Amino acid sequence: MNKDHEFYMHRCVALGILAGHRGDSPVGSVIVKDGHIIGEGIEGGKTNMDITFHAEIEAIRHATHALKSQDLSDCTLYTTHEPCIMCSYVIRHAKINTVVMGMTTGEIGGYSSLYPILKDTSIKHWGTPPTIITGILEDHCRGLHK
Numbered sequence: 001m002n003k004d005h006e007f008y009m010h011r012c013v014a015l016g017i018l019a020g021h022r023g024d025s026p027v028g029s030v031i032v033k034d035g036h037i038i039g040e041g042i043e044g045g046k047t048n049m050d051i052t053f054h055a056e057i058e059a060i061r062h063a064t065h066a067l068k069s070q071d072l073s074d075c076t077l078y079t080t081h082e083p084c085i086m087c088s089y090v091i092r093h094a095k096i097n098t099v100v101m102g103m104t105t106g107e108i109g110g111y112s113s114l115y116p117i118l119k120d121t122s123i124k125h126w127g128t129p130p131t132i133i134t135g136i137l138e139d140h141c142r143g144l145h146k
């Protein structure tokens, strides 16, 4: 199981490197369903001059197009960095089952900040919060900033 987590996180790190090379924050994300990557996201907020091009949202866009459904409840999101508050809203809307992150980000994160949207249980139509797994290839993810 942990080996699988590392396998998909390595792909996220590779996507994060691509983002960094083009001048964006070095964040990469993938969506996995039944052992297959069905969506990939490369951070592109600066490239596109549009804050909504976060890697997690890009991965979700690709996955919803692949599945022709906005319900990603059988999917796992892997991402190098803790999803931000904006991405966490989209993750909850898509009902993603499990979120695996390399490193937490603190104050703008949707898990470890004062706005832990990923853990919220007060918004009924979001259902059960996703399972959260942190610290997968954390050193690799932190290394993206060097």
Ligand SMILES: [Zn+2]
Binding pocket: 054, 055, 056, 083, 084, 085, 086, 087, 088
């Ligand atoms: Zn985000």
